[in-house]
Amino acid sequence: MTIVAVRCYARNMIGEGAEPLRWLLVSITTGADASLRVHVWRQLRKLGAVYLQSSVCLLPETGTLPQAVQRLAARVRGSGGKARILHTRFTEQAEQDAVIAEQRADRDGEYGEVVERTPVFLAEIAQETARGRATYAEVEESEADLERFDKWLTSISARDYFHAAGGQAARDAVQACRDAFTAFEAAALAAETEADTTSNTATDTPQLRVDD
Numbered sequence: 001m002t003i004v005a006v007r008c009y010a011r012n013m014i015g016e017g018a019e020p021l022r023w024l025l026v027s028i029t030t031g032a033d034a035s036l037r038v039h040v041w042r043q044l045r046k047l048g049a050v051y052l053q054s055s056v057c058l059l060p061e062t063g064t065l066p067q068a069v070q071r072l073a074a075r076v077r078g079s080g081g082k083a084r085i086l087h088t089r090f091t092e093q094a095e096q097d098a099v100i101a102e103q104r105a106d107r108d109g110e111y112g113e114v115v116e117r118t119p120v121f122l123a124e125i126a127q128e129t130a131r132g133r134a135t136y137a138e139v140e141e142s143e144a145d146l147e148r149f150d151k152w153l154t155s156i157s158a159r160d161y162f163h164a165a166g167g168q169a170a171r172d173a174v175q176a177c178r179d180a181f182t183a184f185e186a187a188a189l190a191a192e193t194e195a196d197t198t199s200n201t202a203t204d205t206p207q208l209r210v211d212d
Helices: 034-047 065-078 093-130 136-158 167-204
Strands: 023-029 050-053 056-060 082-088
Touching (some): 023 034, 034 056, 034 065, 050 093, 056 065, 093 136
Antiparallel strands (some): 023 082, 050 056
16 A cells, blocks of 8 residues: 655644644554554554554644654564554645544544443442442442543543543543542441441440349
């Protein structure tokens, strides 16, 4: 496959006086190595690549993305595959806008999944609280679930280069989970403190012996 990178200026969507937006045009062929192919696909998706066709994708040339793509290309070449990275700009603003819209749509889909999953977390905490099961073990389990949400949201945000509209809803949903967890944790601490106080009171009560 022949790829031509055309170096010409297009107006950056950020504003009139902004630098023209540069892109990385990435072409990778892994051959018959299935594990390498899966690795490449996952890494490029993790970076937020927009695929133009099989094995060819685009990424904005920003931050540490060029270094990350170069490392991936080096691994592919070291494993016997082929990788090309070209620096390019769009000749038509409409074409660039379409790629940016696709990138945003991908992130909105991912943010939407976060929003869809959070009600389950909130329902579980509400259920355990209603049952009076705010214990240390339950707090640990909920904390692990919350950490997964945080990592998931952080991962999506890292590849949200064009500020997808769904980001705020996802951040609000995860914040609601944090707030619920904080209350749940406080309830568990209060329950444990009350149990300790009751236990100590019972132990400190003098035992009287009555002789016949």
